[in-house]
Amino acid sequence: MISMKIFSGTSNRPLAEKIAKALNLNLSEIELHIFPDGEKRVRILDKVVDQHTVVVQPTSTPADQNYMELFFIVDALKRSGAKSVTAVVPYLGYQRQDHIFREGEGVSLEVVRRTLEAVGVNRLIGFDFHTIRVPELFKIPVSHLTALPLFTEKIKKERWTGDDTMLIAPDKGGIRRIKILSDMLNGMPYGSINKSRDLATGEVTAEKIDVEKGIKKRALIVDDLISSGGTIVTATNLLLKKGVHDIYVFTTHPVFSDAACEVLQKSAAHKVYATDTIYVPPQKEFRKLRTLSVARMVAKEIKTPWI
Numbered sequence: 001m002i003s004m005k006i007f008s009g010t011s012n013r014p015l016a017e018k019i020a021k022a023l024n025l026n027l028s029e030i031e032l033h034i035f036p037d038g039e040k041r042v043r044i045l046d047k048v049v050d051q052h053t054v055v056v057q058p059t060s061t062p063a064d065q066n067y068m069e070l071f072f073i074v075d076a077l078k079r080s081g082a083k084s085v086t087a088v089v090p091y092l093g094y095q096r097q098d099h100i101f102r103e104g105e106g107v108s109l110e111v112v113r114r115t116l117e118a119v120g121v122n123r124l125i126g127f128d129f130h131t132i133r134v135p136e137l138f139k140i141p142v143s144h145l146t147a148l149p150l151f152t153e154k155i156k157k158e159r160w161t162g163d164d165t166m167l168i169a170p171d172k173g174g175i176r177r178i179k180i181l182s183d184m185l186n187g188m189p190y191g192s193i194n195k196s197r198d199l200a201t202g203e204v205t206a207e208k209i210d211v212e213k214g215i216k217k218r219a220l221i222v223d224d225l226i227s228s229g230g231t232i233v234t235a236t237n238l239l240l241k242k243g244v245h246d247i248y249v250f251t252t253h254p255v256f257s258d259a260a261c262e263v264l265q266k267s268a269a270h271k272v273y274a275t276d277t278i279y280v281p282p283q284k285e286f287r288k289l290r291t292l293s294v295a296r297m298v299a300k301e302i303k304t305p306w307i
Ligand code: R5P
Pocket: 170, 171, 173, 174, 204, 223, 224, 225, 226, 227, 228, 229, 230, 231, 232
C-alpha cells in the first residue's frame, strides 16, 4: 500500500475513482458545502499530517469555479498538515491564454500559475498542454503527460496502420504532436491544414491541406482539444472536398462547449475518440463518441518519485 491520500474535487470524480483504484487506494473524503450565494467551504475529513496527498481536479468548464475549488482544497490540505500536494489537473483551464495575442490583454495562464503555486501546490500533473512551454512557466515540477500512447494503441488495434491512412493536424499548431504520433506509428504519413480563426467572432476557415506523401483514403484527425467543434468540422469538410470519406477524430480534451456534441455527431467523422481528462455528462454524450481513459497513466506518474 502506497503511503499517500488521494482526494477528488467535483469536476471529474469518475476519473479520480479510476486513478485511486489503479493505485489500490480509496478516495479520501472532503466535505464540500455550498452556501446559498454559491460560495464553497471545503473541509478535509481524513488525517493528512505528514502525508503526501493528491488532488484530482481538471479545471474545465466552469473553469473559474473548478479553479476556486482546487485552490480551497489545496489550502485546506496544507493547513491540515499535508507534507506535499500533487495537483492532478488533467485539463488545465486557461492554458490557451498563454501570451498576449492583442494589445491590452492579460496572460491568464500566468495568473493561474502564480495562484496554484501560492496556495501551496508542490507538483502538477497535466495532459497535452496546449503549448509545450507550460512546464517551463512553473517553478514547481510539472509532469506533462500525453494521450498519444492511448491513440497509438487504438489505431493499432483498429489496424489503421496501412499505406491508405494519414494523420492530419487540423492546424499548424498541431504539427509537433502529429509528427510524434507518426513516429510512434512507424512513420505514418501526415499532413496539416491551414486554418485561420477570426479572433473576434471565433469563426474558423481553412482552404488548404499540406500532405507529405499525397492524400490517402483514410484520415485520422488529431487535436489537443475540441471546444466548439468548429476546427474539426472545418477539417472534415475540407477532407471531404479532397475525396477523403473515411475520417476518424482523436482528441485529448473533450471540452465540448455550446453545440459541439450535435455538431460532431452530424460531422463527416465516423467516430470521435476522446479521453476522460474532462468528464462528459450523460446529456452531452453522442453516438459517435468513444472514451479512452488516462487513469492508468496518471496512476503510474503519481507513483514516479519526484522529490
Ligand atoms: C487550437 O489551437 C486548438 O488546438 C484547437 O484546435 C481548438 O482550440 C479547438 O477549438 P474549436 O473546437 O472551438 O474549434
